[in-house]
Amino acid sequence: MRDTEAAILAALRSNRYRFVYNPLTNKSKLVRFRENGEIGEGRNGNEYSWRISNSRLEIINDKNQVYSRFFLLPDKVTLHHTNDPDLPSLKGQYFEPTNG
Template sequence: MRWLIDKILGGIIGKIAGVILSAVFLMWGIAPETWFAEILQNPPHWVLNPWTRLGVVIVGVIVALAVMIVRFRSRPDLSKGEKPSGHTLTQYSPPVPSGLYTRQWVLVYNPSNPKGRKNISFNEDGTIGEGRNHNEWRWSYTNDHLDVWMKDNRLHNRFKYDPPSGRFHSTNDLEMHGMVKNQVIYQGKV
């Protein structure tokens, strides 16, 4: 609603400013069509000066370089694990349970220890964000299973999503290389 009010007020203020500016031009005897035509037919002498043209080109090059430098420096450094700002879901993202990318999750990596839990996040590119280490390095989601992979590409743990509870429960498959069984991932924050 606020956006709509801002747009309406912006349009009204723009119209009023245009009417005032037109009235001022007419009072001074300046008609924009004739003024522009006169400048194009008889430009001021400083416009035709080669030094002016060279200065305009130099300023244009400096502005273009400054814009390129600012854009380059504001890009995230993916080699340092920085994430791009905003949502970057693509058509290649796997079909995952709602909220996997956007919600906060807690991994209970040691159910027998009350302090054996940590925050974990799942990046759209298949890497683990927060909570990443050599055991939880990347993830994949296939056949309704969330697989967490180790840095050396061995399967660390496989989870099955339980929609009623909104939790992922470890399947305790034999092919997993994780030593702790019965791990859980749930929504929340440590």
């Protein structure tokens, strides 16, 4: 678990991401994760801050609720939605690293 959490943290620190928030329409935005747990670029009421819990990246909304949850793929940089039923976000979302 510690290795996975360290890998998630390393990925977030070193990448700018294209966040596909609506996979049905391919709607996306650019996102950067700040060291302090805030979302920088791409921040809104749904994607407000972040934390790592139980080897998952959790995206927290502006009401301090878990809005979405992601697991790290074997490539160590791409993150996919867990599709857990308790989450209000769209299923199938993902973060992929982008250049720039």
